[in-house]
Amino acid sequence: AGSAAVTASYLGTPNFAESDASSSYTITPAVSSTAILADTPDPSTYGDQITVQVTVSAAAGTPGGSVSVSDGQGGQCLAVLNAGAGTCTLTPAAGGTLLLTANYAGSNDYQPSSDSEPHQVNPVASSLNLVSDTPDPSVYGQAVAVSADLSSSVGVPAGPIVISDG
Numbered sequence: 001a002g003s004a005a006v007t008a009s010y011l012g013t014p015n016f017a018e019s020d021a022s023s024s025y026t027i028t029p030a031v032s033s034t035a036i037l038a039d040t041p042d043p044s045t046y047g048d049q050i051t052v053q054v055t056v057s058a059a060a061g062t063p064g065g066s067v068s069v070s071d072g073q074g075g076q077c078l079a080v081l082n083a084g085a086g087t088c089t090l091t092p093a094a095g096g097t098l099l100l101t102a103n104y105a106g107s108n109d110y111q112p113s114s115d116s117e118p119h120q121v122n123p124v125a126s127s128l129n130l131v132s133d134t135p136d137p138s139v140y141g142q143a144v145a146v147s148a149d150l151s152s153s154v155g156v157p158a159g160p161i162v163i164s165d166g
Contacts, residue, residue: 002027002108030058034067034104034113037085043120046095047154052077054102055085056113063110071098071119095121126152128161 005024012018037053044050056063062084070076074093079086079102092098100119106112131147138144146163 029106029109029111030060032056032058032063032104032106032110032113034102034115036069036100036102036115036117039100039117039119043122044092045122046092046124049089049091050119051087051089052079052100052102053085053087054079054115056081056104056110057084058110061109063104063107065105065107068103068105070101070103072101073098092119092121095123097121124152124154126150126157 003024003026005022007020007022010016010019034054034056037055039050039052041048041050052069054067054069056065056067064081064084066081067079067086067088068076069079069088069090071090071092071094075090075098077088077090079088090100098119098121099116101114101116103114104110104112127150129149129151131149133144133146135142135144144165148161148163150157150161
């Protein structure tokens with residue numbers, strides 16, 4: 001894309017003289033189309049990585065460069081295009097239904113384009129253990145202190161633990 005020139009030359013004959021002509025014209029970037037082909041596994045589990053496959057195509061030629069993929073919550077990756085296709089690995093930054101967005105920034109020859117695809121991130125398992133209850137035994141009406149431990153394989157779970165005497 002940009003500007004270009006075209007020239008023409010007539011070499012002439014014994015009856016007609018040589019002549020030249022030139023003109024400049026503008027080449028605009030071609031329309032591109034970005035698509036998210038796959039985001040696997042889907043659904044995924046919080047803390048797990050997913051692989052995102054993207055393509056960028058155009059009516060003429062093959063766009064190059066890279067595609068930025070984000071989950072809208074802070075998770076992102078960069079897919080480098082090879083023959084118009086690329087993959088990247090993203091760790092979603094949150095659970096729930098996320099919207100993956102692939103953005104191709106464009107180039108001198110191709111216009112920017114994007115695509116979006118929903119992705120489900122399921123909660124990771126947590127483990128709750130009652131560590132102690134003291135005093136044990138207790139008497140009716142006496143307060144009992146209960147200690148619990150909450151953990152998971154990914155990070156530290158947050159939020160209240162509700163303890164009752166059932």
